[in-house]
Amino acid sequence: MNIKRALISVSDKTGIVEFAKELEKRGVEVISTGGTAHLLSESGINVKQVSDVTGFPEILGGRVKTLHPFIFGGILANFDEKSHIQDLERHNITPIDMVVVNLYPFEEIQKQTRDEDVLIENIDIGGVALLRASAKNHRNVVVVCDPADYEKIIKSLDLCGDVQLHDRRILALKAFYYTMKYDATIHRVLSELFASEKFEHMTFERFSNPHVDYEVLDKVDDKLIKLSEHTSESLAITLGAIVVSLDHSLIVGFNDSTPTSMVNIRNSGGRLCDLTGTTVVLRRLTNDIARKLKESTFKTIACEEIEDIDFAKESLKNKKIITYSYLKSLDNLENIKTASLLENILLRTTVNVSNAPQLLLALMPKYSIIAELEDGFFKFEVDLLSPTEALEKILEKTPVKIINVYVNGPVDSLFKKMCGENGINIFTI
Structure with a gap:
């Protein structure tokens, strides 16, 4: 001992x-x-x-x-x-x-x-x-x-x-x-x-709450997403809404504001079994998806459209449903100004929106990996020291073939060798 x-x-x-x-x-x-x-x-x-x-x-x-x-x-x-x-x-x-x-x-x-x-x-x-x-x-x-x-x-x-x-x-x-x-x-x-002596500080609450008239960004027009109600999941929903705008078939799960899972339901045949997290964001909440999310770990369901609001509320009565809307078109947008919250400090960054995994990785810890599987699911892994170790963990846990890996840190020769041996394409940001 x-x-x-x-x-x-x-x-x-x-x-x-x-x-x-x-x-x-x-x-x-x-x-x-x-x-x-x-x-x-x-x-x-x-x-x-x-x-x-x-x-x-x-x-x-x-x-x-x-x-x-x-x-x-x-x-x-x-x-x-x-x-x-x-x-x-x-x-x-x-x-x-x-x-x-x-x-x-x-x-x-x-x-x-x-x-x-x-x-x-x-x-x-x-x-x-x-x-x-x-x-x-x-x-x-x-x-x-x-x-x-x-x-x-x-x-x-x-x-x-x-x-x-x-x-x-x-x-x-x-x-x-x-x-x-x-x-x-x-x-x-x-x-x-100490109002008369205070340091300037910004809160994401003021950034994301449409009912509070308080400007913290350079322009109020910089806001892209409006939520139906204020929620502590604002950051996750805002990021998720931008991600699913890139491909309407994507559904992404978050724990707090950290992305943890994603699936392309067009490629998965509608399966959602590997989605995990506390907040899930999707474009359209159909009755079929509502039934599948009924027993999930998600506490908050965020969507732009709902097929049947009464059915959704009944099926998901123990969960919170929040709708969002886009304040401007994202179709031709190459970069966005996004924000991450460090308690009461709003950190703004410019992120490329070329594809969903790269967008998510831009706001994840360094050496994070997102692996795209041929069945439509995406596996997320974080290793604070090495993307190679993160990749090893994914390979050990994933029997399905990996098509692509997206990584937000430098990769070594072993990482490239492992990808080559498994026929995996590498994308870095």
Whole structure:
């Protein structure tokens, strides 16, 4: 067991008692702070207070608890650096192998009040520092900010006594994204609160909501799509509507605003079985497609036309149906100005619209691949380090012949060799 010591300090206590008990069963020492320590102790878990580790009490009403070299030295030590090990030994600092932290619920508090003092006191400092430190040093420290990962981590510990590097990287990326969103929310709320001093900020809500008269693009005419109602899926629907305008037979699925699946129903014979995601966008919602989407994972169905609105509402009564319309013709459009949302910051880019896979890839992480299969389906894969590994994953999981692969990063000779051996055409952007 490589995980010997875990620091736990959470505001969202969902599943934390059960997780801590499982860690303790596996011989992991648990150290904690404040309310979390009290809860764990009352639940029969042997908890060591952070103040006992640091030899210093919590001060300033809890504002300073974990900000101490005995904590951050234990988290930031790189065991590949001999001098780091020597520093730990010289100062009697014990390493911390896992950090389990989620932050003060600023997002929820700001929905309830605009009292400056209340908002300020709900800005987490130590928690953000703990997450960023452990995410930075993820090769040596497992960082956990999402209760949904607890079960997976325990299974990994039982399998190999550790959390593999691939999973550590994913957890670290999640932590950086979590703290980024947290800080962006604070910036947005305080910008609105300090109206006379605020930094300029833009929200996609203002960009996409047709009922809000607030200009954020250079021209209001830059908008291409109008939605029947405002929705948190605006970005996915806007992008999807542009994609299906290129070929009316395409149906594309998204998780949040990330494309995850696509099919050309003309080539698939009407099959939709491999479509996945939470939001699906198509040109025309027929009764047949409505029946097929009834038991799907999709929560939102976006379309331009509906064959029978009453039938669709009855078949999809547990799902949200949103219609969209085009504000200008896209037939002769070569490029579009599109936008992606980084919490409250609208990032504008110019994207070539020559074909659907290349359009989708322009807004996906680097080294993403979209593979076009001969049965009309498209497989999506993301590897943050290498398109070759992404291609290997698709080939392993896909028995159907791949016709084309579209990739948004540089490819190496092995990638080209694999495509050549399998008769696959390569398109890069």
